Amino acid sequence: MEWVIFSFLSLWLLVSVVGAIFVRNPVHSILFFLSSVLAIAGLFLSLGAELIAGLQLIIYAVAIVVFYVLVITTIPWEKVKRFEGIYKRELIFGLPAVSIIFGLIAYLIIRGNLAEPVGTVGDNVREVGRTLFTSYLFPFEVASVILLVAMIGAILLGRKEE
Amino acid sequence: MTEVGVSLIVTLVKIVVLLGVALGVSAYLTWFERKLAGHIQARLGPSVVGPFGLLQPIADGIKLLTKESIIPKGADVPVYYLAVVLALAPAILLFAVIPFGPEFEVFGYKVKPIIADVNIGLLLVFAMGSLLVYGTIFSGWASNSKYAFIGSLRKAAVIIAYEVVLGFTVLGVVLLAGTLSTVGIVEAQAEKGVWFVFYQPVAFILYLFCMLAESGRVPFDIQEAEAELVTGYHVEYGGMRFGAFPLAEWYLNVMALSAIAVVLFFGGWSGPNILGPLSPYFWFLAKMFGLVFFVLWLHWTLPRFQARDVTEIAWKIMLPLALVNLVVTAVVLYMFGGE
Amino acid sequence: MGIRKLNRKDYLNILEAIFFIDFLKGLSVTLRNLLRRPITTEYPEEKLTPPKRFRGAHGHFVWDGTEPPSLRAIEKFMSFEKGKSRCVACYMCQTACPMPSLFRIEAVQLPDGRKKVTRFDMNLLNCLFCGLCVDACPVGCLTMTDLYELAGYSRRDEVLNMEKLEAFGIDYKNRRGNEPDRIWPKDEEREKLWGKIEWSG
Amino acid sequence: MSLEKAYILLGILVFLLGLLGVMIRKNLITILVSTEIMLNGVNLVLVAVDSYLGRVDGQIFALFVLTVAAAEVAVGLGLIVSLFRLKGYEGSSEIVHLRD
Numbered sequence: 001m002e003w004v005i006f007s008f009l010s011l012w013l014l015v016s017v018v019g020a021i022f023v024r025n026p027v028h029s030i031l032f033f034l035s036s037v038l039a040i041a042g043l044f045l046s047l048g049a050e051l052i053a054g055l056q057l058i059i060y061a062v063a064i065v066v067f068y069v070l071v072i073t074t075i076p077w078e079k080v081k082r083f084e085g086i087y088k089r090e091l092i093f094g095l096p097a098v099s100i101i102f103g104l105i106a107y108l109i110i111r112g113n114l115a116e117p118v119g120t121v122g123d124n125v126r127e128v129g130r131t132l133f134t135s136y137l138f139p140f141e142v143a144s145v146i147l148l149v150a151m152i153g154a155i156l157l158g159r160k161e162e
Numbered sequence: 163m164t165e166v167g168v169s170l171i172v173t174l175v176k177i178v179v180l181l182g183v184a185l186g187v188s189a190y191l192t193w194f195e196r197k198l199a200g201h202i203q204a205r206l207g208p209s210v211v212g213p214f215g216l217l218q219p220i221a222d223g224i225k226l227l228t229k230e231s232i233i234p235k236g237a238d239v240p241v242y243y244l245a246v247v248l249a250l251a252p253a254i255l256l257f258a259v260i261p262f263g264p265e266f267e268v269f270g271y272k273v274k275p276i277i278a279d280v281n282i283g284l285l286l287v288f289a290m291g292s293l294l295v296y297g298t299i300f301s302g303w304a305s306n307s308k309y310a311f312i313g314s315l316r317k318a319a320v321i322i323a324y325e326v327v328l329g330f331t332v333l334g335v336v337l338l339a340g341t342l343s344t345v346g347i348v349e350a351q352a353e354k355g356v357w358f359v360f361y362q363p364v365a366f367i368l369y370l371f372c373m374l375a376e377s378g379r380v381p382f383d384i385q386e387a388e389a390e391l392v393t394g395y396h397v398e399y400g401g402m403r404f405g406a407f408p409l410a411e412w413y414l415n416v417m418a419l420s421a422i423a424v425v426l427f428f429g430g431w432s433g434p435n436i437l438g439p440l441s442p443y444f445w446f447l448a449k450m451f452g453l454v455f456f457v458l459w460l461h462w463t464l465p466r467f468q469a470r471d472v473t474e475i476a477w478k479i480m481l482p483l484a485l486v487n488l489v490v491t492a493v494v495l496y497m498f499g500g501e
Numbered sequence: 502m503g504i505r506k507l508n509r510k511d512y513l514n515i516l517e518a519i520f521f522i523d524f525l526k527g528l529s530v531t532l533r534n535l536l537r538r539p540i541t542t543e544y545p546e547e548k549l550t551p552p553k554r555f556r557g558a559h560g561h562f563v564w565d566g567t568e569p570p571s572l573r574a575i576e577k578f579m580s581f582e583k584g585k586s587r588c589v590a591c592y593m594c595q596t597a598c599p600m601p602s603l604f605r606i607e608a609v610q611l612p613d614g615r616k617k618v619t620r621f622d623m624n625l626l627n628c629l630f631c632g633l634c635v636d637a638c639p640v641g642c643l644t645m646t647d648l649y650e651l652a653g654y655s656r657r658d659e660v661l662n663m664e665k666l667e668a669f670g671i672d673y674k675n676r677r678g679n680e681p682d683r684i685w686p687k688d689e690e691r692e693k694l695w696g697k698i699e700w701s702g
Numbered sequence: 703m704s705l706e707k708a709y710i711l712l713g714i715l716v717f718l719l720g721l722l723g724v725m726i727r728k729n730l731i732t733i734l735v736s737t738e739i740m741l742n743g744v745n746l747v748l749v750a751v752d753s754y755l756g757r758v759d760g761q762i763f764a765l766f767v768l769t770v771a772a773a774e775v776a777v778g779l780g781l782i783v784s785l786f787r788l789k790g791y792e793g794s795s796e797i798v799h800l801r802d
Contacts, residue, residue: 003705020739021726021739027238029735033739040746043712044746045280047709047750048753050281050282051281051285051761052745052749054286055765057285057289058285058289062293063772064772066322067779068734068779069296069299070315070318071731087725087727087728094725105711109707109711117754119757120756121753121756121758123281124281124758124761125342139766143766143769149773150773153777153780154779155780157781157783158784202534204538205539459528459535462531
């Protein structure tokens with residue numbers, strides 16, 4: 001059963017990722033990316049990471065992709081038509097390189113052994129929240145500062161010059 | 163038969179029943195809304211097709227289905243078609259996390275009248291509610307029309323603003339219940355014996371406004387302000403595709419969000435036992451349609467906000483109120499809470 | 502009934518802002534309307550009777566023995582038949598009409614010297630229903646009936662000929678001939694709405 | 703091959719496809735999208751290993767990655783918009799001058 005779900009979701013994910021990379025039109029690329037984000041949320045759910053799946057849906061699928069969509073749909077694309085598509089030369093050299101790297105890593109992973117499990121997680125949401133606000137409190141605060149800085153930077157960058 | 167097969171079949175049956183009921187009821191909500199609008203304006207509403215105009219939704223459906231489909235020139239055809247799906251799917255998926263009643267037993271199997279009893283029900287509600295934004299944006303963008311695009315951008319701004327407020331609003335209830343699961347929230351209310359609307363009145367009012375904004379109802383219906391933007395982001399669609407957008411936005415979404423409001427604030431299926439085993443469902447549906455009726459009633463009462471005001475209200479008034487509500491709830495719960 | 506002045510404040514006070522008083526008032530207005538009886542007339546099934554002075558399609562009063570005695574005088578010049586129009590083809594209606602191409606009237610002289618109206622067509626497509634032709638008619642023949650469903654399937658349907666006009670006139674006289682000539686159907690209702698009229702003297 | 707290894711391989715494949723996307727795309731926005739795909743692959747591996755090990759630390763790191771992705775998108779899209787406003791185009795190969 002898990003294999004059925006996994007193969008369905010991974011097929012969906014790979015198709016949408018390949019589509020996002022190779023499709024010409026940036027808007028279609030964003031749509032493929034959205035679909036891949038949904039597939040990853042499904043994978044998270046099947047892995048039992050429910051909170052991350054929900055946050056993936058809310059933050060990634062909504063907040064981040066909406067940014068892209070708002071920017072991409074308001075830019076007049078007739079002017080930048082020549083920047084659609086892909087570089088052929090880079091593809092010819094990049095594809096073999098990437099496949100070789102993947103082959104090497106895959107060999108390592110398939111031959112290697114995974115570490116032993118250390119425990120089980122009961123209520124995922126509760127557990128993540130507890131760990132986040134005890135062991136990882138400082139990184140959490142730093143992340144919020146990063147968000148604040150990014151927000152200020154985005155406002156400064158996106159504002160019209162007077 | 164294995165356990166997995168049974169659960170799969172049960173889930174499939176639940177999905178089919180819910181889909182049929184939701185779509186049928188939302189089709190009849192169109193009739194109800196027109197009737198209500200008519201009577202509020204001292205008119206009659208639909209009254210010709212069938213007794214009391216009851217066959218009007220079917221006639222409308224046949225009319226919409228048999229219409230010629232026109233694709234505007236310069237439209238992005240795949241996205242144009244995909245936008246309909248993107249608008250309808252989240253609105254239907256919202257129903258997956260709504261618990262309609264308590265657990266019951268059929269042929270020795272325990273069945274919960276909820277499709278996905280997940281740990282993160284409320285997160286899914288927010289996620290689906292905000293995924294609606296893609297249907298609107300892409301329908302406006304793909305139809306290559308200025309009015310449609312202005313409407314879709316307005317709606318996107320509204321959804322982004324009110325989704326944030328909605329999240330902070332509901333967090334108060336989550337704090338009280340101690341869980342994100344919808345079933346858990348209903349059970350927490352049953353345990354405490356008090357509906358959360360009495361603990362969180364401010365949150366309820368904020369939720370109500372967010373619900374109106376999310377589903378594009380008056381007074382927040384700036385995205386399809388008929389007088390300025392003809393009908394907003396789906397103006398270039400024809401036939402049933404045109405019908406699908408209001409169906410998703412005005413009816414399915416309103417019903418789903420009302421049901422969530424019932425779960426969050428009105429104790430879900432709790433109520434006096436007057437119909438035996440059917441009474442939880444009766445109470446749930448009664449509360450839900452009470453809220454739906456309120457929304458429709460509001461639609462024909464209030465005028466529309468200005469486009470500028472809508473987002474300003476969200477960011478400058480409602481978000482601070484929701485934050486204050488959340489902080490006060492947390493502090494009070496910390497000082498006087500049980501645990 | 503005087504004019505009631507409403508004082509509206511620019512801002513709500515704090516209680517009204519918190520408890521949405523204005524909002525609830527608006528809701529109560531619509532709720533009251535919801536419970537009210539609809540005032541719709543379901544048109545194709547149920548039709549309103551317009552007041553007698555309503556200016557609908559035209560009609561001709563016919564020669565049926567109720568004419569004023571002054572008309573008896575011209576009987577020897579005109580070839581009137583019982584149940585036919587009492588038009589004398591004087592062209593007064595056409596002269597009074599603001600629209601030059603609306604009427605088409607023809608008359609012939611019979612061998613015995615009397616005048617006979619052979620044709621009286623009205624093109625209602627050009628008519629603006631001002632009623633000047635009715636005022637102009639010297640023999641009280643032309644009238645305006647209360648028929649208001651004048652839509653037709655072709656432009657030809659909109660031209661009234663003599664037979665139609667006579668039929669309309671007979672029908673109108675049978676239905677509304679005995680009614681007093683007033684705009685408002687009931688005097689009491691009119692007095693309730695507009696107040697009692699004080700005539701001088 | 704166990705399911706966990708399949709998850710990890712899938713995550714790495716997604717990461718490498720994102721890398722390929724960064725290399726070959728012309729448009730700046732799609733390059734940003736490819737980096738998002740890379741981050742997603744990393745997240746997938748983190749959560750997969752996490753659920754195998756039975757801990758939640760990896761999920762918290764995934765959470766931080768989400769945060770960083772949001773920040774990156776905000777700044778990156780701000781840059782792209784201002785670049786577009788300044789020059790009127792946004793191909794990656796054209797943006798080579800530090801000043802004009």
